Amino acid sequence: MTSSPQNNADRAARIAPDLLRWYDANARTLPWRTAPGSNVPADPYRVWLSEIMLQQTTVAAVKPYFKDFTARWPNVAALAAAPDQDVLAAWAGLGYYARARNLIACARTVAEAGGRFPETEDGLRALPGVGAYTAAAIAAIAFGQRAVAVDANVERVVSRLFAIATPLPASRPAIRAAAGSITSDARAGDFAQAMMDLGSSICTSREPKCLVCPLRRDCRAQAQGIAASLPVKAAKKPRPERTGTAFWIERDGHVLLVKRAGRGMLAGMRALPDDGWAARRDGDGVPPVGAEWHEAAAQVRHVFTHFSLQMRIAATRDAPARLAEELGGEWWPLDRIADAGLPTLFANAVKVMAATE
Numbered sequence: 001m002t003s004s005p006q007n008n009a010d011r012a013a014r015i016a017p018d019l020l021r022w023y024d025a026n027a028r029t030l031p032w033r034t035a036p037g038s039n040v041p042a043d044p045y046r047v048w049l050s051e052i053m054l055q056q057t058t059v060a061a062v063k064p065y066f067k068d069f070t071a072r073w074p075n076v077a078a079l080a081a082a083p084d085q086d087v088l089a090a091w092a093g094l095g096y097y098a099r100a101r102n103l104i105a106c107a108r109t110v111a112e113a114g115g116r117f118p119e120t121e122d123g124l125r126a127l128p129g130v131g132a133y134t135a136a137a138i139a140a141i142a143f144g145q146r147a148v149a150v151d152a153n154v155e156r157v158v159s160r161l162f163a164i165a166t167p168l169p170a171s172r173p174a175i176r177a178a179a180g181s182i183t184s185d186a187r188a189g190d191f192a193q194a195m196m197d198l199g200s201s202i203c204t205s206r207e208p209k210c211l212v213c214p215l216r217r218d219c220r221a222q223a224q225g226i227a228a229s230l231p232v233k234a235a236k237k238p239r240p241e242r243t244g245t246a247f248w249i250e251r252d253g254h255v256l257l258v259k260r261a262g263r264g265m266l267a268g269m270r271a272l273p274d275d276g277w278a279a280r281r282d283g284d285g286v287p288p289v290g291a292e293w294h295e296a297a298a299q300v301r302h303v304f305t306h307f308s309l310q311m312r313i314a315a316t317r318d319a320p321a322r323l324a325e326e327l328g329g330e331w332w333p334l335d336r337i338a339d340a341g342l343p344t345l346f347a348n349a350v351k352v353m354a355a356t357e
């Protein structure tokens, strides 16, 4: 494959039509999508909600949450009016809880401005929790605007199409420019979604299926036999290991839950009391009250973005009722613990305790 300017232009001009033809026949059916080439515009609320949920989360994990959210809150006004605790509880298990708090803030910002999402990338970007990729994706999918939406999937496809071997993240400007050179004006939303689908089903991380890829004839990495080695990633720093303790305080079929502080990790979520562990420090192991404590045999391990936590669980039973007030918490019935909206880490602590009964 030679790379004269004319060849490059011809190649770039072929990629979008080839991709869209493939998408017309192979698009995934997803609850937030309209059919390829559809004249029915996608609902900006559903597109926005799905894009926020899909950040760092798989389609399979998002689907039931999307269904639940849109059944309970079918439009942005309904979500904006929902109590924080209801939304945080409905989000529980999806992880990256800052997204849920931004979701609430964004819904309220849009509702206060009349209930319509901005249609431009810049306008969308100004909303809480909407970064460059999400703004571009919503602008393209919901409003049909030409926008270069580059997430990890698209980074992979583009770095292979153009055989960009500079390691990430230094290669991002080159990837972005290359992505811009192939982004189509027509069918902007379908193009963005086609790139996502190609990245998740054909141009996969480990074993790209080049033989059945619609972009094969224009892919430099495929021609050079280096597809699976791209994109090159700079070596990651090891994730720090932290230790901490969660405290299981039980009385009369109830467990004491607290609400975490309004800022920081898992902010505003219901949780078991803990010993102050955080991304930069281990917990101090000091229980919140004097009592007879027993450590559960099993522990909970949880991987956060910036650290891993090994969490012990210390339990005390027959605790006095006044502790709820002393610790600023509430006694939550154990037979309704699934409704508490606990983050996965604490939901797993509940499972450990259920198994030790």
Ligand code: SF4
Binding pocket: 157, 160, 161, 202, 203, 204, 208, 209, 210, 211, 213, 214, 215, 216, 219, 220, 221, 222, 227
């Ligand atoms: S030919 Fe292979 S490496 Fe190139 S875009 Fe298609 S699947 Fe990816």
